[in-house]
Amino acid sequence: MHTPLPIRSSNFSAWYNELVVRADLAENAPVRGCMIIKPYGYAIWEKLQNILDKAFKETGHVNGYFPLLIPKSFLSREASHVEGFAKECAVVTHYRLKIAENGRDIVVDPAAQLEEELIVRPTSEAIIWSTYKNWIQSYRDLPILLNQWCNVVRWEMRPRLFLRTTEFLWQEGHTAHATQTEAEAEALQMLHLYEGIIRDYIAIPVIKGIKTAHERFAGAEMTYTIEVLLQDGKALQLGTSHYLGQRFAKAFDVTFTNQAGLREYVWGTSWGITTRxxxxxxxxxxxxxxxxxxxxxxxxxxxxxxxxxxEAERSLVVAQMSLLQAVLITKGISVKLDDRDTRKPGYKFAEYEQKGVPIRIVLGPTDLQNKTVELARRDTKEKITIAMDGLVEQVMGWLEEIQENLYRRALALQQQHTLFVEDYTTFKTLMAGKGGFLFAHWDGTTATEEKIKAETKATIRCIPLDGEEERGSCIYSGKPSKRRVVFARAY
Amino acid sequence: MHTPLPIRSSNFSAWYNELVVRADLAENAPVRGCMIIKPYGYAIWEKLQNILDKAFKETGHVNGYFPLLIPKSFLSREASHVEGFAKECAVVTHYRLKIAENGRDIVVDPAAQLEEELIVRPTSEAIIWSTYKNWIQSYRDLPILLNQWCNVVRWEMRPRLFLRTTEFLWQEGHTAHATQTEAEAEALQMLHLYEGIIRDYIAIPVIKGIKTAHERFAGAEMTYTIEVLLQDGKALQLGTSHYLGQRFAKAFDVTFTNQAGLREYVWGTSWGITTRxxxxxxxxxxxxxxxxxxxxxxxxxxxxxxxxxxEAERSLVVAQMSLLQAVLITKGISVKLDDRDTRKPGYKFAEYEQKGVPIRIVLGPTDLQNKTVELARRDTKEKITIAMDGLVEQVMGWLEEIQENLYRRALALQQQHTLFVEDYTTFKTLMAGKGGFLFAHWDGTTATEEKIKAETKATIRCIPLDGEEERGSCIYSGKPSKRRVVFARAY
Structure with missing residues (x-):
C-alpha cells in the first residue's frame, strides 16, 4: 500500500492518477469513464457541499430537484444547447429487460422500447425552463432562485478521475428574473461567491473572466469562468456562471406580466461547480x-x-491520547485517534501522510514521562516536540498557518507562471515548455483562437474581469486589440 | 390558488394528489412517472436527510458514491436479484445523438451503440459488491459501513407523487461483515434506527417486522420492514433493512481471510429509505x-x-414583528415573516395553512396598542390572543405540544384500526371496508398468501417482531399456525 508515488516532476500525470487512488479518494468504476468516490474523498466533497450550500442559502437560494431523464425533444428546443451536448448524451431507449429465449441470458426487451428516447441529463436548463413556464405568470413570481445538487452524465472519451468523468456530481443553479440587470448581477454574484469559497476554504487563487464566444456555454449569452493554474503549468476551469439572457425563456416560451402590465420574456442565469x-x-x-x-x-x-x-504501555498512552483528543474536539477540531493494533506506527505515518492530514501527533511512553508530545506538519514537514499543556494553542496556530501557507504557495506559483507575452515566438516556446497563464493580445476572432489552439494546444481561458484596457496588437495576426486575454493549455 | 381541496372522506386519493401540488411540495414531470420536488417539499426532505445522516454517522457509517450506470451483466450475477428488477430497468443503449439527414431533427446516432447495455441503477448491490471484491482481503478490512445518498430509477406503471415514482431519491446503506452475527445485528440496528427517527421526528408510529419469502427483497436472506397505517386504512412500507447473508459475496466472489487464516465469504446487509x-x-x-x-x-x-x-401602520407593525422574529430565532425556532404587500392577509392565512406551518402569529395595530399577539395552531385550529411578553414561552410550548399531539393522534388511529381477526369472513368484510392492520393466523405458505391477495387485495405486511407465539389456525386454510402476521391493503 505505501510504496512511493511517481515523482511529479518526471510524470505529473502518473503522479496524479496514483495519488487519487492511494489517498483513498476515488477509483475507476467498471463502467468506462465513471468513478467510485471512496468515503475519504466523499467526506471532502461533503465539506465543500456544506460550505457552498450555506453560501447559496445566505444569498437567498433554495434547493429543489428535477428529473434525471429528459425527453429528447426538450433538449432540442434551444438550438445551440442541443448542438453543444448532442455528442455526449447517454440515451435511454428501453424500460425493461427480459430473459432470453435460451432461458439464461438477460436481454433488452424489444417490446419495451420508448416512443421518445430519454436523455440522462447532461445539465438541466431544458427540463427546468420547461417547468418555469408553469411557475411564472407575473412579476410577483420572480425572482426564482433555485439550486439543485445532483449527478449528470456527459459521455467522456478521455476520462480522468475527478477532472473529467462521464458521470459527475455537481450543483446547478437556475435562476429566473424580471430584468436583464438583475440577471446579469446574479450571474456575477455567483462567480464572486465561487471565487471567495475557493480562495478562503480550498486555498486556491483564481482568475475570473469571461469566456470567448467559442468557449461559451451552449445556450448562454455570456459565460463567466473561474480559472486556476496548477503545479504543472496547466489551467483548469473550476466553475462557470452563465448569463442566459432570454434564450431559454424564448425556447420554452416563458413569459411574465411586468409591473406595467406588459408581457415579457423572463431573464435567466445558470451556474455550476462540480466534483472537478x-x-x-x-x-x-x-x-x-x-x-x-x-x-x-x-x-x-x-x-x-x-x-x-x-500492552501496559499501550493502555497508558491510549488513555492519555483520548484525553488530548477530547480537549481538541471541544475546540471544534476534528481529530482521529488511530489506536488500531493491527498496524505499526510507521505504516500509519505513511498512510496519513498520503491522505494529507494537516497535523500528526505522536505520543509514546517517554512523552508520558516528560509530559510532551511530538507534532508534525504535513505541508512543511516540520516536526517539533512541545510540552503537553501547550498542545491546543500549537495545534490551533498551526491549522491557521497551514491554511495560509497553502494559499501563499499557490499564489506564488500562479504569479511565477503568469506572464505578459508580446510575440508569438515567445508564446509558442513558453507553451511548449512550462506553460502558465500567458496574458497576450488577441484580435477577437474565433479563427485566430482556433489557429493558436491548433498550433500550440493553448486555449483562451478567459477575458479577465480585472483586466484593464490596453492598446496592442494580436500576437498571431498583428491586428489591433484593446485588451489582453489569458491563454493556457488546459485540462 | 386557494380553492378548497377535495374532502378526504369522499376521495382520499384525489385529496392527496391535489394536496401535494397545492402545498407546493412536488408536481408531475413531463416524463411519465417522474416528479419535480419543489423547494418547499425539498426543504422537508433535506431536514429528513440531515437527521438520518447524522444518525448513520453516529453509528459509525460513512458516505461514498457509486456510479449511476451499471453494466447489464453485473445485475445478472445474482439470479433472484436480476429477476426482481429486470421488469423495471431503464436501459441506456447509445451514447450520442446526431443531427438527422434532413438537417433538422435530432436523432440517436446508430454508430454510437454500446457494446453492453447499461442499466440506470434500480439499487446498487451489484455495483457495490463488485467493488467490495477489491476492497476486502482480510478481516482487517472489515466491517465496511457505507451509505450513499442518490437517485434510482425503477420503471413505474402506476406512478403516484412521492409514493411510487420512476425516479426517486433515497439513501442505500451497504455493509460488509466478518461474521453472520455481526451482519444480522447491523440489519436489525438499522431497522430500529429508522423506527426511532420516524417516531421521534415524523411523529409516526410503525410496526416492525419481517417480510415473508414472497415479499422479500430480491437477493436478501431476510428483509426487515417498517410499516405504517395511514388515515385511509391502507398500509405503506416505509423502510427496509436486508440481511443478505453471503449471497452477494458469493455472486461477486468476495472473500476474506479470517483471524484463523481461513478464506471465507463476506456477510452483508443493505438498507434504505426513500422520498416515499x-x-x-x-x-x-x-x-x-x-x-x-x-x-x-x-x-x-x-x-x-x-x-x-x-403605510404608516404597516411600518410600525412590521418593525415590531421583526423584533419578535429575531427573538424567536435566537431560541432556535425557524420563523418566516411574510411582509409581502402584493398579497392580502386572508390569502396568506390560506397559503400557510395549506403548507402546514405549525404556528401562525398575526399582529395588527390594535395588538400594538394592547401589546398582544394572536396565535393559531395548525393541528387543532386553536386560536388565542396573548400578551406579547409571553410569546416565546407560548410558542415553544406549542411546538412541543403539536409534535406530541400529532404522534398521539397517529397512534390512536393505528390502534383503532389494528384488529385481531379470527375468521376469513370477518377478514374479507373488514378489508372491503375500512381496512386497517389485521392480525391473523396464516399457514406460512406462499400459495395461501397469494390467494388471499387475489381475493382481498390484502398482502402480508410483515411477521411482527414484537409478536408473541400463539397457537392458532390459518384464517384461509385452517392449517396450524404459530404466530399471527399483519395483513393490510397497501400502497
Whole structure:
C-alpha cells in the first residue's frame, strides 16, 4: 500500500492518477469513464457541499430537484444547447429487460422500447425552463432562485478521475428574473461567491473572466469562468456562471406580466461547480509524498498515533491520547485517534501522510514521562516536540498557518507562471515548455483562437474581469486589440 | 390558488394528489412517472436527510458514491436479484445523438451503440459488491459501513407523487461483515434506527417486522420492514433493512481471510429509505385544509403575518414583528415573516395553512396598542390572543405540544384500526371496508398468501417482531399456525 508515488516532476500525470487512488479518494468504476468516490474523498466533497450550500442559502437560494431523464425533444428546443451536448448524451431507449429465449441470458426487451428516447441529463436548463413556464405568470413570481445538487452524465472519451468523468456530481443553479440587470448581477454574484469559497476554504487563487464566444456555454449569452493554474503549468476551469439572457425563456416560451402590465420574456442565469473541484484541490497542493489538504476542508485535521511496546504501555498512552483528543474536539477540531493494533506506527505515518492530514501527533511512553508530545506538519514537514499543556494553542496556530501557507504557495506559483507575452515566438516556446497563464493580445476572432489552439494546444481561458484596457496588437495576426486575454493549455 | 381541496372522506386519493401540488411540495414531470420536488417539499426532505445522516454517522457509517450506470451483466450475477428488477430497468443503449439527414431533427446516432447495455441503477448491490471484491482481503478490512445518498430509477406503471415514482431519491446503506452475527445485528440496528427517527421526528408510529419469502427483497436472506397505517386504512412500507447473508459475496466472489487464516465469504446487509417518506408524512397528519407538519421537520415552524391599512401602520407593525422574529430565532425556532404587500392577509392565512406551518402569529395595530399577539395552531385550529411578553414561552410550548399531539393522534388511529381477526369472513368484510392492520393466523405458505391477495387485495405486511407465539389456525386454510402476521391493503 505505501510504496512511493511517481515523482511529479518526471510524470505529473502518473503522479496524479496514483495519488487519487492511494489517498483513498476515488477509483475507476467498471463502467468506462465513471468513478467510485471512496468515503475519504466523499467526506471532502461533503465539506465543500456544506460550505457552498450555506453560501447559496445566505444569498437567498433554495434547493429543489428535477428529473434525471429528459425527453429528447426538450433538449432540442434551444438550438445551440442541443448542438453543444448532442455528442455526449447517454440515451435511454428501453424500460425493461427480459430473459432470453435460451432461458439464461438477460436481454433488452424489444417490446419495451420508448416512443421518445430519454436523455440522462447532461445539465438541466431544458427540463427546468420547461417547468418555469408553469411557475411564472407575473412579476410577483420572480425572482426564482433555485439550486439543485445532483449527478449528470456527459459521455467522456478521455476520462480522468475527478477532472473529467462521464458521470459527475455537481450543483446547478437556475435562476429566473424580471430584468436583464438583475440577471446579469446574479450571474456575477455567483462567480464572486465561487471565487471567495475557493480562495478562503480550498486555498486556491483564481482568475475570473469571461469566456470567448467559442468557449461559451451552449445556450448562454455570456459565460463567466473561474480559472486556476496548477503545479504543472496547466489551467483548469473550476466553475462557470452563465448569463442566459432570454434564450431559454424564448425556447420554452416563458413569459411574465411586468409591473406595467406588459408581457415579457423572463431573464435567466445558470451556474455550476462540480466534483472537478476535487481534482483542482489535489493537483494544487499535493506533493510527492501524497495529498496535502487545507485544514478547513480536511475531514481529519489532526491524527493522533500512539507508540508503545507492551500492552501496559499501550493502555497508558491510549488513555492519555483520548484525553488530548477530547480537549481538541471541544475546540471544534476534528481529530482521529488511530489506536488500531493491527498496524505499526510507521505504516500509519505513511498512510496519513498520503491522505494529507494537516497535523500528526505522536505520543509514546517517554512523552508520558516528560509530559510532551511530538507534532508534525504535513505541508512543511516540520516536526517539533512541545510540552503537553501547550498542545491546543500549537495545534490551533498551526491549522491557521497551514491554511495560509497553502494559499501563499499557490499564489506564488500562479504569479511565477503568469506572464505578459508580446510575440508569438515567445508564446509558442513558453507553451511548449512550462506553460502558465500567458496574458497576450488577441484580435477577437474565433479563427485566430482556433489557429493558436491548433498550433500550440493553448486555449483562451478567459477575458479577465480585472483586466484593464490596453492598446496592442494580436500576437498571431498583428491586428489591433484593446485588451489582453489569458491563454493556457488546459485540462 | 386557494380553492378548497377535495374532502378526504369522499376521495382520499384525489385529496392527496391535489394536496401535494397545492402545498407546493412536488408536481408531475413531463416524463411519465417522474416528479419535480419543489423547494418547499425539498426543504422537508433535506431536514429528513440531515437527521438520518447524522444518525448513520453516529453509528459509525460513512458516505461514498457509486456510479449511476451499471453494466447489464453485473445485475445478472445474482439470479433472484436480476429477476426482481429486470421488469423495471431503464436501459441506456447509445451514447450520442446526431443531427438527422434532413438537417433538422435530432436523432440517436446508430454508430454510437454500446457494446453492453447499461442499466440506470434500480439499487446498487451489484455495483457495490463488485467493488467490495477489491476492497476486502482480510478481516482487517472489515466491517465496511457505507451509505450513499442518490437517485434510482425503477420503471413505474402506476406512478403516484412521492409514493411510487420512476425516479426517486433515497439513501442505500451497504455493509460488509466478518461474521453472520455481526451482519444480522447491523440489519436489525438499522431497522430500529429508522423506527426511532420516524417516531421521534415524523411523529409516526410503525410496526416492525419481517417480510415473508414472497415479499422479500430480491437477493436478501431476510428483509426487515417498517410499516405504517395511514388515515385511509391502507398500509405503506416505509423502510427496509436486508440481511443478505453471503449471497452477494458469493455472486461477486468476495472473500476474506479470517483471524484463523481461513478464506471465507463476506456477510452483508443493505438498507434504505426513500422520498416515499414524504408521502407517509403527508398522508398521516394532513387534513381537509391541507398539509399538517410535525414541528421538528417543518422548514417554517412559525409564520408571522402583519395586518395593516395604511403605510404608516404597516411600518410600525412590521418593525415590531421583526423584533419578535429575531427573538424567536435566537431560541432556535425557524420563523418566516411574510411582509409581502402584493398579497392580502386572508390569502396568506390560506397559503400557510395549506403548507402546514405549525404556528401562525398575526399582529395588527390594535395588538400594538394592547401589546398582544394572536396565535393559531395548525393541528387543532386553536386560536388565542396573548400578551406579547409571553410569546416565546407560548410558542415553544406549542411546538412541543403539536409534535406530541400529532404522534398521539397517529397512534390512536393505528390502534383503532389494528384488529385481531379470527375468521376469513370477518377478514374479507373488514378489508372491503375500512381496512386497517389485521392480525391473523396464516399457514406460512406462499400459495395461501397469494390467494388471499387475489381475493382481498390484502398482502402480508410483515411477521411482527414484537409478536408473541400463539397457537392458532390459518384464517384461509385452517392449517396450524404459530404466530399471527399483519395483513393490510397497501400502497
Amino acid at each position: 473541484l476535487m481534482g483542482a484541490l489535489i493537483m494544487m497542493h499535493s506533493d510527492d509524498d501524497g495529498l496535502v489538504l487545507p485544514p478547513k476542508i480536511a475531514p481529519i485535521q489532526v491524527v493522533i498515533i500512539p507508540i508503545y511496546k507492551t | 417518506l414524504m408521502g407517509a408524512l403527508i398522508m398521516m397528519h394532513s387534513d381537509d385544509d391541507g398539509l399538517v407538519l410535525p414541528p421538528k421537520i417543518a422548514p417554517i415552524q412559525v409564520v408571522i403575518i402583519p395586518i395593516y391599512k395604511t
